Amino acid sequence: MRKLPEEREASTSGPATAGAVKHDSAALHVSGKARYVDDLPAPANLLYAYPGLSTVARGRILSMDLSAVRALPGVAAVLTCDDIPGHRDIGPVFPGDPLLAEGEVSFLGQVLFVVAASTQQVARQAARLASIEYEEQPPALDVVDGIGEQRFVRPTHSQQRGDTRAALEAAPHTLRGEFHSGGQEQMYLEGQAAMAVPQDDGGMLVYSSTQHPSEGQKLVAEVLGLPLSLVTCEVRRMGGAFGGKETNANQWACLAALLARHTGSAVKLRLARAEDFITTGKRHPFYSRYEVGFDSDGMILGLDLELAGNCGMSPDLSDAIVDRAMFHADNAYFLPAAHIRGHRVQTNTVSHTAFRGFGGPQGMLAIENIVEQIATATGLDPLDVRKRNFYTAEGGRDTTHYGQQLNQHIVAPLVERLERSADYRARREAIREANAASPVLKRGLALTPVKFGISFTVQHLNQAGALLHVYTDGSIQLNHGGTEMGQGLYTKVAQVVARELQVDLASITCTATRTDKVPNTSPTAASSGSDLNGMAAKDAAGKIRRRLTVFAAEHFGVAEDEIHFSAGYIRAGEHKLSFAELAQLAYMHRVPLSATGYYRTPKIHYDRTTAQGRPFFYYAYGAAVSEVVVDTLTGEYRVLRTDICQDVGDSLNPAIDVGQVEGGFIQGMGWLTTEELVWGEDGRLQTTGPAGYKIPAISDTPEILNVELLPDSPNTEATIFHSKAVGEPPLMLAISVWAALRDAIASLGEYRHSPPLDAPATPERVLAACQAVRTAHREPRP
Template sequence: MRSMPNSQTTVQQAKGHAGSSTKHESAHKHVSGEAIYVDDMPEPAGTLYAYCGFSPKARGKINKLDLGPVRQAEGVVAVLTADDVPGHLDIGAVFPGEPLLAQGEVEFLGQPIFVVAATSYNAARRAARLAEIKIDSERALITVADALEAESFVRPPHSQQRGDAAKAIKDAPIVLEGEQFIGGQEHFYLEGQVSLAIPAEDRGMMVYSSSQHPAEVQKLVAEVLDVPMNLITVDMRRMGGGFGGKETQAAQWACLAALVASKTGRACKMRLARSDDMSSTGKRHPFYNQFTVGVDEEGLIQGADITVNGHCGYAPDLSDAIVDRAMFHSDNAYYLGNAKITGNRCKTNTVSNTAYRGFGGPKGVILAERMMDDIARRVGKDPLDVRKLNLYTDEGGRNVTHYHQTVEHNILEELIEQLEESSNYRARRAAITEFNQHSPIMKKGLALTPVKFGISFTVQHLNQAGALIHIYTDGSIQVNHGGTEMGQGLHTKVAQIVAAEFGVDIDDVLVTATRTDKVPNTSPTAASSGTDLNGKAAQNAALTIKQRLIDFASEHFGLATSAIKFADGEVQLGAQTMSFAEFSQLAYMNRVSLSSTGYYKTPKIHYDREKAAGRPFFYFAMGASCAEVLVDTLTGEYQLSQVDILHDVGTSLNPAIDIGQIEGAFAQGLGWVTTEELVWNNEGRLLTNNGATYKIPAVNDLPEKFNVELFERANPEDTILNSKAVGEPPFMHGIAVLCAIRDAVSSLADYRVSPELHSPATPEKVLWAVNATRAQAQAEG
């Protein structure tokens, strides 16, 4: 068997090669409005428009469902219920429990009960409101506290443990306890949930869906329609944002559109209005976390007992893995000593919560940072010094996590020290302390927090990807892979990788829409793994073709393989050169296959859930952020003054895109910990269901000084061109802002009190924390 050429040594630089700051492949189309999304696509003649009738109650039995007025409404062509589903009704992504349409009972306010198809979008929406729905209401569980009291769970609890946590805590000189409420988060993608289903021959269906997981949409549509998967094709060119909200929850709307199309024989589009999208689709899980931690007099952790309680909603969705990841990341960057982590998956009568950037990781990381702040206040030290004291280190065996994975290639200490110096942390800390001593109303806060984030799907079989590459006789290259483009630049990076392998300009490489009939059985684009998996698969496909071309050239021209090079759009053949286009034509004329699939699966990973031990992550991405805030203690309002971020991306495939991802992730993390508040009333109705009541960060919420640098050092693991994932890890940098706000409030008690401040830290909550901290300081003298 011939060995593949070594891409690290043979790749030559060309226009848009991997490693350069090449613009996003659709940037000009995004700006000009030319980018085509599902709702922009030309519709076939006779297309119907579908909309749902939603449950007006959070829990109960359906007593009456009168759809007569809906059927008689103007423009209505069909009205379908659960009884009209020919195949599977349950579309649960991993575990059962999520009916396509409610049947007999409802489990959250906003749950779809029926679907109406009409000749216009507005007609369908108007008709859906005409149904008479009566429900015998039952007590609804709305909060985590409700679920814990009722012992209501979507999946059984799970624990991870190293050593004897209870004994270590008991023997520790100092024991701290705390609890933390962590709010959820709406995805607020610019493009809402939308699907277009077009009937095909032999009961087939063409589905255009704004989905991060086309293969799952294909599978569920096939099961709902009771047809083989090979009759269903799903096409996804681009999304206007996903952030995890379209990993599983795009499937329901695609299935409903396909159901209508199958029943009527006409194309059908389904698009949710923003308020219904927010009410009827899942969000980031709210969490209620508790901890008991034992430390020595210096603040070094001896043992920790942590419980994370995820607010899962009415059905499992991905909650089992999400709570697992919160457990995995409850240490963040710190060695917890003897530790026990328990995770509960709480069932409530709210929409089923789902994946969101970082999955469950942020809910663990934020708890670890809360503990560091509390320890620092107790022992009277700078929080950064306590953080550095507790970092994972190779010395003394302090490099093994509570799930028994060794933290290899640890750059945390070096990275933090570099940011500490570049952000001028120590001088600013001294200046802020002095400022606070002389400023009775306005208080400044400063925090420098790290992040260590594991990269890989924690469900092992998802860590695989495929790709398909064609070279045409004019030298142009077409690439298809299993990842989806949602604005993060995945297609750009894959095109750069392929262009570099063949030594051609990126303009000669086209990455086409993700399609289930080109690359089958794909994993979702999630877990920060899009480039890691699909980039490697595309590279492997390119290397297969490249080796064929090298073998052909060697035989055809009588050359040693070492004399054949691909660079600058040309092929060097010993002393002569030929354009890549001419060489492609020559290879075709000599019957060399110019098409190949590529496949990749992540090595080394494993996790035994029964033993709660293994290596669930291929590697860790790391980073640190330093945030400074100014808090008005009379109103609770605050301003973010400066942010400095140093983030580890390995060898960057595209520095411009990576920096953009870091900036965007930080902004989204900032919203999560400060402004984005989800509110349900006691009946289970989401009150913050539009842009007027739900506040995402705006430009004026970002700091005036915003410095982002890449900590560029090649990933020691064999990732694509030794890069590291960048999608999710920077999200956790927003936590530094919450810690900085707590730092400012703590100054009211001369940094002796660690304020009770839960997230999101809205001005109201900050004001409550200010008042409580002042009261505690006065009580303690």
């Protein structure tokens, strides 16, 4: 059941500027008419590319015989690292990501060479004909071993507040433990794809399914040895991305462009699903170990926490991802004394990369596991432990362990509201009574909060640009640096312009993101798409509105404060004319009707030397209550009901925001329950498609799913119309499902034993946890 403010359910038939407006491409999506990279009309003489992949996880290349590859009929070109005219390393931040392997391989599936052929089938067939000899070495795959061996892709970073050791020694109770959380495949519907088209000026036009067109442009230019001005990257839409196309799209765009430069023909590279799984990064698996001190009321007094991200073979974005895990190792809880260390461990797997939440979910899950352990140790309701540890405005409990002061205290009242609306207390009592009478099927209930920081933690990425054209018929063309991956960004930013100019949303066309229209853009990531691009578009629209205001005042001989924009019309004193009429009139009087807009996020900073600062402009909050039932003889389970309350500030579009909450929650549920990535001892990924890798199906959705956007909660920071980000925060609401599974399992031991339940909580792990609790309950306590 969705709860939307009725007054915001605006129609697109009238002068809609805000509210629950449908996605701009919704009809195209459901009809199959939306064009993605692979749907673009094929240029003349188009060639198809495919990569040749390593078959070992670690070793030295002794020889590479590609004669059979070149000899296959239909093959037009075969390129290796020696054919790259410019940069050979495409690491997005730090080096370590060779475009084509040179001398050594670091994971099974690394790209060694690339083929261009007359058809996709020929290219794939040819890529498998190489004869390669390796000097193979045992792959390093264990993250715990990596910590001990100091095998890191980037240096360890730490954050500290207070004397943690003294706090732990003085605490009435302490616990030690460790916890593993698995990775996650982005599983976008549209796989990685790019098409490169040579231009007659020596440049390159690249169509790429990427969240970061400007980075794709830069790396293509560097690989080809061209100035950036000769490379244009265009993105109209992606069929999903979730972070997997932030940096991982670059390799395929660069390879297509390299082949296009070499052959003089347009080249398209589209990965099949199995190779997409093998060659692209996932959410980082994490390992944590901790020592926590607390009192009998469950109050945390001190925490020593190590977080280790399994980064794979290279840095990629791991430095920032582990940073964000550390920033979110408090979730919604005040840590009076804390020492948090983040390790970036190198392993011989594909380099792991961005995924919705960008490390935040792993950090939050680590602290939520600790809270669960404290609740079991004290015999308290986990919700009471959570509430007692919330940040508050009183008593100096309002500053994070990295020095950022909270200026909105939303989580406590939000949780209280959800606790009441979901009838948490009564249901918990009813579940305990039902479990006592049911020896096999056990139910569990949990309420977990979310506090998620909004901003790129790399400061310079917090900027955006926009380009706005008003035509003489009153129609408007909007372009900005954000990319559309199904999340409704184009719709939201267009709504911002419609609201600023007070015109009908239907009069605004949002064109494909292109690096020759808005340059030097940031990735569409970190939940900042609407915040950054919306503000840039508002700036551009405000400039045009200001010009039209000044012109109308002069033309009609009235004061500027007598110019009013409303519902597609402009009033100038006693005069009223449509927006189109004013645009035509302004053009005839040589008033410029095009403007650029720009925005950079204020106030944010972080000093890594002191590990203190304000890395986030604001926080988004939420909470979820989930109820599950577990078959304790098989480990199988179902999610029966979930109630969610999410703070999105003053929502730009409630319909889109509710959809994001629902989708994020289900995706998070998949990460924490059924989605398990399995690597063999040889470093080969065993789960390379939906037959072995189980994302949630519609049947896994809770039968009852109540979603409420927290009403009357405008953002106190000057965000776009006081809204809040909604892309990533809802994913972490799914921690309530994992906690509810723990609660159900704990009932086997009368809630006195903590279930050992790493994530994902697959049926096998749930069954093992059930057996462990039964065993612990039978054994007498020392």
